[in-house]
Amino acid sequence: MRAVLSHVRRKKFDAVVCLGDFVGYCAEPNQVVDAMRTFKAKKFYIRGNHDRVAVGLGEGSGFNPAAKIAAEWTQKHLSAPNRRFLEKLPLGPLERDDFLLCHGSPSDEDEYVFHEGHASRIFDSTDASIVLYGHTHLPVIFSVDQNGRVRGSAVNGDALVRLERNRRYLINPGSVGQPRDRNPRSSFAIVDSSKMTAQFFRVPYNIAKTQAAILKAGLPAVLANRLKWGT
Numbered sequence: 001m002r003a004v005l006s007h008v009r010r011k012k013f014d015a016v017v018c019l020g021d022f023v024g025y026c027a028e029p030n031q032v033v034d035a036m037r038t039f040k041a042k043k044f045y046i047r048g049n050h051d052r053v054a055v056g057l058g059e060g061s062g063f064n065p066a067a068k069i070a071a072e073w074t075q076k077h078l079s080a081p082n083r084r085f086l087e088k089l090p091l092g093p094l095e096r097d098d099f100l101l102c103h104g105s106p107s108d109e110d111e112y113v114f115h116e117g118h119a120s121r122i123f124d125s126t127d128a129s130i131v132l133y134g135h136t137h138l139p140v141i142f143s144v145d146q147n148g149r150v151r152g153s154a155v156n157g158d159a160l161v162r163l164e165r166n167r168r169y170l171i172n173p174g175s176v177g178q179p180r181d182r183n184p185r186s187s188f189a190i191v192d193s194s195k196m197t198a199q200f201f202r203v204p205y206n207i208a209k210t211q212a213a214i215l216k217a218g219l220p221a222v223l224a225n226r227l228k229w230g231t
């Protein structure tokens, strides 16, 4: 996240958006929340399912064993101000400027949107022109034309995608802390609704150091190992 933030600081943007899951898998949740809380910018933040479970606002019933252990570990290690910050994060969907922000989908923060059929149902449920979502950890763009025809494509690596005014979009910027598209570099995007562009960035970071911190904290080794492969 530090690598991404130093990259972001050199870019032009109006607001920083985090679509949830600030914490939940890695060994430095307080450093992450401190940095995101104090980042100097207009900020639009919503919570994710891991934030919810890490502050005890819900059960991690759908969590795999490693995610469950990490959520319990995070709950024990969060500072009081950071716990309060996570507790107060709004649950999406949140309408901000030209965007609808959600973690999983507009109707369910735990829903994974992977394929066009699924995206089509979401387009039917909202008239937002650009929905930004997360949760799957996969950078992708789905769009729908005026006749309801949906197309989707994974975004591989750095890419500039031009958006069309007569289409609506579901955009996932990918994951900063745990990319899962077999590209281990951190992923983020800048979406410009006036220029109608979505620019995706991949940022290298010190994976070995992050893995060492995860192992030293006693978190499950799988959470460290997967970072190397981006899975």
Ligand SMILES: [Fe+2]
Binding pocket: 021, 048, 049, 050, 103, 134, 135, 136
């Ligand atoms: Fe999530």
